[in-house]
Each structure stands twice: as structure tokens, then as C-alpha cells.
Amino acid sequence: MEKGTKVCKYCKTEIPKDAKVCPNCRKKQGGIGKWIVIAVIVVALIAAISGGGEDKPKKVENDPVQNTTDNKTDTEKNMTEDTSAGQENSEKDIFGIGETxxxxDVQVTMVNYTQNSGSEYNKPSDGNEFVLVEFEIANNSDSEINISSMASFEAYADDYALNYSLNALLEKNDANQLDGTIAAGKKMNGVIGYEVPADWKTIEIHFKDNVWSSNKFKFEITK
Structure with a gap:
């Protein structure tokens, strides 16, 4: 075969390399490969859309009971273990104090919360109080995550949006502030502060493990 030629895929005649139509059989050359690529892209997009629903966090049991099955039969123990496994892996929308x-691969626990009326030179507005919420975040993923008290959290008191409060954080004493980077395999513990109406009933806090993610951990505090 001479340089600059190719073989017609239909009649096998040697033709110019850049020929779009075979001079012998008059059939078009090429053009199939790009349609295969387009078809593969379309299939991949459909698969991504159908499987791209929002993930939900699952509850992690912090203190599994070890001794309650000692006097049970093997069948009863297996049933208990199956039920526990189902509970651990079940999806849940809102988590409470002490729940993880x-x-x-990121675990978030709302450890506790405190209320206070401030100190001598740091008072909330009339009718309000400070609420400090303690979180522990464990990064079990393979990459570091960034935590920002302002960007990673959003909060609501009785469905009204709350603003991050620097004045509330002045009352955190020795606690850490929830800001910084958590390396892979490491943890962070700290508090985030809000100024809320003193007669609040429910505070809901949303935490995003990535500022650009739509996935949220939702926690709720009820008086």
C-alpha cells in the first residue's frame, strides 16, 4: 500500500487516505467511530443522572451494649445482631444530642450544648441568650476536609435563620472554635455560637462536610 492511501472497508480497494467516498463502490468511509463515542457519553450521562440522588447520612451507634445477649440462644443472638446492623446502616434525616x-466517611457528633446570658461586659440583646453547641468531627476519608464556623454551618431557631455569633463565642471559655483543617484520619472538637431568643423551643443545625456539597448533616436541639 502506498503512503497516503487506505483500504476501503467495504470493497477492500486501495483508495486515497483522505477519501470520504470510495471511488470504486461509492460508499462513505469513516464516521462510525465518533457516533460510538457520542453513544458512550450519552449512556454515561444517563447513568450519572439516574444514580445522582442526594446522599443521606446514616446513624452510627456510639455505645453498643455488649452483655445483653449472654443468656440468649444462638438464634436470638443472630436476630439481635441483624437488627443492630440494620439500625446502624439505616438512613436518618435529623440527629440529636449524643448521636453520630x-x-x-465523615462522622459528626453533636456532643452537647449550653445556654448562658453572657458576662459582665458581653451581653446578648434584650430577650436573647447565647447558645454554644459542641461538635466532634472525625475525618475517616482519604483526604483533608476544611471546616468553617460561618460557611460549614447554618442554623435555625423555631424555623427562623440564625447568624453565627462572635459574641457568643467569647463565652466558650477553654473550648476550641470549629474552624480549620482536619487531616485524613484525624478529628476536631469545638463549639459554634449563636444568639437566640430566650424563649426558643427548637434549634436545628445543618452541617456540610464540603462547602460546595448539597449533602447535609442535620441536628436538632429541643428544650
């Missing part, structure tokens, strides 16, 4: 939520 896990998603994308």
Missing part, C-alpha cells in the same frame, strides 16, 4: 451521623 456518618456520610462520605
Amino acid at each position: 451521623a456518618e456520610m462520605n
Whole structure:
């Protein structure tokens, strides 16, 4: 075969390399490969759309009971273990004090919260109080995550949006502030502060493990 030629895929005649139509059989050359690529892209997009629903965190049991099955039969023990496994892996929307939520290999626990009326030179507005909420975040993923008290959290008191409060954080004493980077395999513990109406009933806090993610851990405090 001479340089600059190719073989017609239909009649096998040697033709110019850049020929779009075979001079012998008059059939078009090429053009199939690009349609295969387009078809593969379309299939991949459909698969991504159909499987791209929002992830939900699952509840992690912090203190499993070890001794309650000692006097049970093997069948009863297996049933208990199956039930526990189902509870650990079940999806849940809102988590409470002491509960651990896990998603994308990140575990978040709302440890506790405190209320206070401030100090001598740091008072909330009339009718309000400070609320400090303690979280522990464990990064079990393979990459570091960034935590920002302002960007990673959003909060609501009785469905009204709350603003991050620097004045509330002045009352955190020795506690850490929830800001910084958590390396892979490491943890962070700290508090985030809000100024809320003193007669609040429910505070809901949403935490995003990635500022650009739509996946949220949702925690709720009820008086």
C-alpha cells in the first residue's frame, strides 16, 4: 500500500487516505467511530443522572451494649445482631444530642450544648441568650476536609435563620472554635455560637462536610 492511501472497508480497494467516498463502490468511509463515542457519553450521562440522588447520612451507634445477649440462644443472638446492623446502616434525616451521623466517611457528633446570658461586659440583646453547641468531627476519608464556623454551618431557631455569633463565642471559655483543617484520619472538637431568643423551643443545625456539597448533616436541639 502506498503512503497516503487506505483500504476501503467495504470493497477492500486501495483508495486515497483522505477519501470520504470510495471511488470504486461509492460508499462513505469513516464516521462510525465518533457516533460510538457520542453513544458512550450519552449512556454515561444517563447513568450519572439516574444514580445522582442526594446522599443521606446514616446513624452510627456510639455505645453498643455488649452483655445483653449472654443468656440468649444462638438464634436470638443472630436476630439481635441483624437488627443492630440494620439500625446502624439505616438512613436518618435529623440527629440529636449524643448521636453520630456518618456520610462520605465523615462522622459528626453533636456532643452537647449550653445556654448562658453572657458576662459582665458581653451581653446578648434584650430577650436573647447565647447558645454554644459542641461538635466532634472525625475525618475517616482519604483526604483533608476544611471546616468553617460561618460557611460549614447554618442554623435555625423555631424555623427562623440564625447568624453565627462572635459574641457568643467569647463565652466558650477553654473550648476550641470549629474552624480549620482536619487531616485524613484525624478529628476536631469545638463549639459554634449563636444568639437566640430566650424563649426558643427548637434549634436545628445543618452541617456540610464540603462547602460546595448539597449533602447535609442535620441536628436538632429541643428544650
